Amino acid sequence: MGGALLSLIEDDARFALAGALVSADSRRVGAPAGHHAGLRYDCDWAAVGPLDVVIDFSAPAALPALIEQCLARHAALVTGTTGFDATQEAWLAAAAAHIPVLQAANFSLGIAVLIRLVREAAAALHAWDLEILEAHHARKHDAPSGTALALGAAAAAARGTSLEAAAVYARQGQTGPRGPGSIGFAVIRGGDVVGEHSVQLFAAGERLELVHRATDRLIFARGALEAAYWLAGKPAGRYTLDALLAARAG
Ligand SMILES: NC(=O)C1=CN([C@@H]2O[C@H](COP(=O)(O)OP(=O)(O)OC[C@H]3O[C@@H](n4cnc5c(N)ncnc54)[C@H](OP(=O)(O)O)[C@@H]3O)[C@@H](O)[C@H]2O)C=CC1
């Protein structure tokens, strides 16, 4: 995602790159960061100049330093990183008391609309069995994807329950029949799949499938850049992609 962001920022006059950070043991440290006037990848926040907004697509382990630096610099934070645990989610919520934070498991417009459709379908077909399938490239670290979890949370909320109460993440052996009201997840990993999500609702004699397929990672980078431009300079608080889309539509 870092590479996709760099390539877009190069052609976007709204942005000036302050720095490009990778992990301490990255083979990229010291290599040119795209074609940005002498900027090189670094692993040290000290190499990053003054900034208005940080865009994060990294790993949960990067979060403590990320939050510390955003707070110290009063910078807005856009994060697309997935796989945070409950403690890390709480750190993000606490940071939002001091800086603007926009977190989205998926920055594609199609997924934003899919989440709305899932809410509607889950509520309208409240007794139907609901399953979520996702497929991603072989290098992905977390499962199910953040997007699959967001879709599950939207469906659960639309049915007046929570993902914690409804989710079934694994089935193997003598599982017994499907639990009523449960939300099942299935995960595929392989090759260079950019990201595919399918929400399926089943009743006797019929099935509804809602599917999104991403074929280019640039869509996520574009969405994150729009979010960053919108978020910079806003008051402290939590912001969502939905709020950005509503602001643009209105
Ligand atoms: N919200 C969305 O729309 C999307 C979200 N994602 C999520 O974004 C995250 C990154 O995905 P992707 O770009 O494919 O992953 P990659 O593994 O390709 O890149 C991760 C980057 O983060 C750096 N990094 C890892 N750990 C640290 C650390 N502790 N401190 C600083 N930098 C670190 C890596 O450095 P190094 O050079 O060492 O690898 C690398 O540059 C994932 O959580 C993924 O699920 C991905 C796509 C879209």
Ligand SMILES: O=C(O)C1=N[C@H](C(=O)O)C[C@H](O)C1
């Ligand atoms: O790791 C990825 O690649 C992606 N991760 C996000 C997720 O976990 O939902 C978004 C997108 O599907 C690509």
